[in-house]
Amino acid sequence: MTDTLQARLAEALAPIANPRTGASLYQTQQLRDIAATREGKVRVTLLLAAQDDPTLARQVRQALEKVEGVTEVRVDVKDAAEPAADANYAPPKGGEAKSRALPVMGADTAPKAPAAPQPVSYPQLGRIIAVSSGKGGVGKSTVTTNLAISLAKLGYHVGLMDADIYGPNIPRMMGVDEAPPVQDDKIQPLLAHGVKVISLGFLIERDQPAIWRGPIVMKIITQFLRDVNWGRLDFLLVDMPPGTGDAQLSLVQATQVAGAVIVTTPQEVAVGDALRGAKMFERVGVPVLGVVENMSYFESPETGKPMAIFGTGGGKRLADELQVPLLGEVPLYPPVLEGADRGAPIVVSGPTSTAAKKLNDVAGKIISALGVGAPA
Numbered sequence: 516m517t518d519t520l521q522a523r524l525a526e527a528l529a530p531i532a533n534p535r536t537g538a539s540l541y542q543t544q545q546l547r548d549i550a551a552t553r554e555g556k557v558r559v560t561l562l563l564a565a566q567d568d569p570t571l572a573r574q575v576r577q578a579l580e581k582v583e584g585v586t587e588v589r590v591d592v593k594d595a596a597e598p599a600a601d602a603n604y605a606p607p608k609g610g611e612a613k614s615r616a617l618p619v620m621g622a623d624t625a626p627k628a629p630a631a632p633q634p635v636s637y638p639q640l641g642r643i644i645a646v647s648s649g650k651g652g653v654g655k656s657t658v659t660t661n662l663a664i665s666l667a668k669l670g671y672h673v674g675l676m677d678a679d680i681y682g683p684n685i686p687r688m689m690g691v692d693e694a695p696p697v698q699d700d701k702i703q704p705l706l707a708h709g710v711k712v713i714s715l716g717f718l719i720e721r722d723q724p725a726i727w728r729g730p731i732v733m734k735i736i737t738q739f740l741r742d743v744n745w746g747r748l749d750f751l752l753v754d755m756p757p758g759t760g761d762a763q764l765s766l767v768q769a770t771q772v773a774g775a776v777i778v779t780t781p782q783e784v785a786v787g788d789a790l791r792g793a794k795m796f797e798r799v800g801v802p803v804l805g806v807v808e809n810m811s812y813f814e815s816p817e818t819g820k821p822m823a824i825f826g827t828g829g830g831k832r833l834a835d836e837l838q839v840p841l842l843g844e845v846p847l848y849p850p851v852l853e854g855a856d857r858g859a860p861i862v863v864s865g866p867t868s869t870a871a872k873k874l875n876d877v878a879g880k881i882i883s884a885l886g887v888g889a890p891a
């Protein structure tokens with residue numbers, strides 16, 4: 516048996532080859548900075564180019580977890596095209612990896628990336644709408660799923676792309692959770708409540724999302740736009756991860772986004788974050804269609820009485836600041852959560868509730884804001 520942990524780690528990693536090059540990740544130093552503590556906590560860096568198979572990170576993790584003495588594994592994925600990632604591992608020639616290296620918005624690491632790729636237009640996908648929020652947990656996925664279903668109920672052809680790669684919730688909320696079939700090299704979206712759905716949650720392991728980084732995010736978003744058999748859509752709603760990160764930028768670099776909807780809660784702190792997110796869209800030329808204030812007030816399912824619990828007016832202030840409409844104030848209403856947990860968003864599970872009505876109104880305002888005609 517190999518006697519030191521380092522040696523055992525090297526032995527476990529050596530056979531993992533990059534399918535694109537056929538070479539061992541370890542020997543070509545695509546895997547590097549392998550560090551282990553005495554307690555068996557292991558950390559490695561994996562350099563990935565945009566064309567590399569992103570599931571390599573999972574293979575590395577699984578190989579390391581099997582090594583005797585390993586208690587914890589962390590795989591840091593880095594962009595192989597970044598200058599800091601020097602090394603013997605060269606990203607593939609042809610420039611794709613480099614041209615797709617994305618600056619991280621708002622971070623200190625800011626734009627040293629080369630010119631952004633030209634967005635590709637996908638006319639068959641209809642109006643692409645990014646639903647975004649400054650911070651997590653404000654109800655962005657809830658709003659996205661309900662809007663998608665509202666639009667579908669009106670007779671539009673609607674797609675829903677879960678680009679919240681750090682916490683893909685859409686499958687659970689829409690009540691679908693199976694691997695999408697592949698036919699003729701195209702991924703078939705799953706159908707739920709009349710909406711075509713695709714999510715990274717269908718394709719990856721639950722504990723993996725946090726490792727996805729710039730070029731890989733770009734790759735996934737491009738694949739979701741290009742390689743999914745969406746058919747002809749009127750609207751494609753994209754549930755973005757919270758904040759102003761790689762996914763937002765990837766989406767606007769990958770295609771033409773018709774507009775962004777910003778979801779916030781009434782508190783100041785949520786509003787501040789949301790403002791930064793909205794400004795990011797404006798900077799890249801994506802019109803902000805409006806603000807949805809979610810959990811605006813508590814609506815008791817028993818009495819129907821409204822009660823402000825998170826402060827008031829944040830959504831309105833944000834909308835005023837951005838000079839965009841406040842599209843709706845959706846109450847905090849426990850059946851919204853219960854419905855989401857069993858795959859039946861409120862516009863399906865409680866269509867006559869105030870929350871559902873408000874969300875339907877938001878859908879109507881988006882249709883008007885984009886000047887979309889009646890469904891064909």
Ligand SMILES: Nc1ncnc2c1ncn2[C@@H]1O[C@H](COP(=O)(O)OP(=O)(O)OP(=O)(O)O)[C@@H](O)[C@H]1O
Binds near residue numbers: 653655656
């Ligand atoms: N109006 C509402 N009333 C009651 N519960 C709500 C409402 N909106 C959202 N929720 C619940 O709050 C939780 C967070 O919502 P959701 O997952 O939509 O937020 P998010 O902003 O997409 O979060 P993240 O981006 O962090 O995944 C969920 O459990 C959801 O069911």
